[in-house]
Amino acid sequence: MVKYFNVTHALARGLARTFEDALALEPPPEPINIALAHKQHEIYNELLRSIVANFIELPADDSCPDCVFIEDTALVIGKTHAVVTRPGEVLIILLLFHGKLRCTCTPHSFPHPGRPGPVVPSASLLA
Structure with a gap:
């Protein structure tokens, strides 16, 4: 297996x-089994705990049914680089960190190793 990154931290939320009230484009064909969803989520978290040294689990927020879906993530490389995974918001991020970050490229697609074609639109930011 080829190792592309040394993953040091993982973040999850309860x-x-x-959760059955979470946003959806269409209603599910059958009601969400919350007990099963909790069991599956715990299995997912256990896997992360077993492979990542610094696993951080934030508590759930029942006032936000979608809270399990952590948004606005970034891949941080060292202390000077970040790949923002929400390319539509690169300008907003640059405004928030005005003077601390600069965009080194326009949003584009990075090819996935071993798979032809683009997969992830992104932008690289430098501190």
């Missing part, structure tokens, strides 16, 4: 008891 599954809200109100």
Whole structure:
């Protein structure tokens, strides 16, 4: 297996008891089994704990049914580089960190090793 990154941290959030009220484009064909969803989520977290030295689990927030879906993530490389995974918001991020970050490229797609074609639109930021 080829190792591309040395993953040092993983972040997860608990599954809200109100998860069945989470946003969806269409209603599910059958109601969400919350007990099963919690079991599956714990298995996912156990896997992360077993492979990542610094696993951080934030508590669920029942007032936010979608809280399990952590957004606005970035891949941080060393202390000077970050790949923002929400390319539509690169300008907002640059404004928030005005003077601390600069964009080294326009949003584009990075090819995935071993798979032809682009997969992840992104932008690289430097501190």
